[in-house]
Amino acid sequence: MFAATALVAFLALPFTCQFAFSVAAADCARKYTVKAGDYCDQISAANNASTYQLAVTNIGKINEDCKNLQPGQDICLGFVGQDCTNTYVVKAGDTCTGVAAKHGLNTTLFNHNNPQLHAECDNLYIGEVVCVGGGPAVPPLPAGAPMPAATIPPGAQPATPPKAEPVEDDEDCDDEEDNEDEDDENLPWCDEL
Numbered sequence: 001m002f003a004a005t006a007l008v009a010f011l012a013l014p015f016t017c018q019f020a021f022s023v024a025a026a027d028c029a030r031k032y033t034v035k036a037g038d039y040c041d042q043i044s045a046a047n048n049a050s051t052y053q054l055a056v057t058n059i060g061k062i063n064e065d066c067k068n069l070q071p072g073q074d075i076c077l078g079f080v081g082q083d084c085t086n087t088y089v090v091k092a093g094d095t096c097t098g099v100a101a102k103h104g105l106n107t108t109l110f111n112h113n114n115p116q117l118h119a120e121c122d123n124l125y126i127g128e129v130v131c132v133g134g135g136p137a138v139p140p141l142p143a144g145a146p147m148p149a150a151t152i153p154p155g156a157q158p159a160t161p162p163k164a165e166p167v168e169d170d171e172d173c174d175d176e177e178d179n180e181d182e183d184d185e186n187l188p189w190c191d192e193l
């Protein structure tokens with residue numbers, strides 16, 4: 001009886017360890033209990049846990065669009081030793097370099113702590129919570145996990161409006177003075193330039 005139980009426990013052990021390793025490699029430093037009406041960026045802003053950090057510390061618990069929060073559910077705000085508590089809520093007109101400079105950070109460190117942001121910073125959005133702590137602080141992205149918060153969520157606005165596409169010179173639409181005998185007016189797209 002004892003031997004059989006021990007054998008079962010032994011067989012189960014590697015799987016348990018593997019699961020524990022991939023899901024909870026680090027201990028939770030701060031917990032938060034979800035309230036009715038909460039949404040991820042609001043929890044992030046109120047508790048100084050960046051958008052990226054909140055997502056990474058709750059992989060497998062909070063889904064990508066943050067639509068599965070349940071009142072009463074315990075979530076983790078940061079891991080021990082991987083917990084950026086110095087955060088900033090992005091406002092209209094902010095840029096990555098601007099936010100970094102305002103907090104005395106170089107962009108290398110800012111990008112390290114906000115790895116979801118593109119180098120061009122075109123996915124920084126209003127209401128996003130970024131880490132502005134000094135030193136490498138946030139939990140790394142587990143191997144194989146998709147980068148959270150890499151796209152601007154539906155309904156959110158980019159912090160910096162995308163630059164207007166430069167108007168390209170369309171060779172089919174010649175300037176009238178250069179080309180009096182050809183009639184560009186028959187080309188409908190030329191009128192719009």
Ligand SMILES: *[C@@H]1O[C@H](CO)[C@@H](O)[C@H](O)[C@H]1NC(C)=O
Binds near residue numbers: 046047048085
């Ligand atoms: C978040 O950080 C601000 C500014 O440092 C501080 O005033 C506030 O108490 C912090 N809130 C929490 C929940 O830690």
Ligand SMILES: *[C@@H]1O[C@H](CO)[C@@H](O)[C@H](O)[C@H]1NC(C)=O
Binds near residue numbers: 106108109135
């Ligand atoms: C950025 O700042 C960090 C922390 O102060 C420093 O260790 C690092 O060398 C700096 N990197 C650059 C490229 O200046």
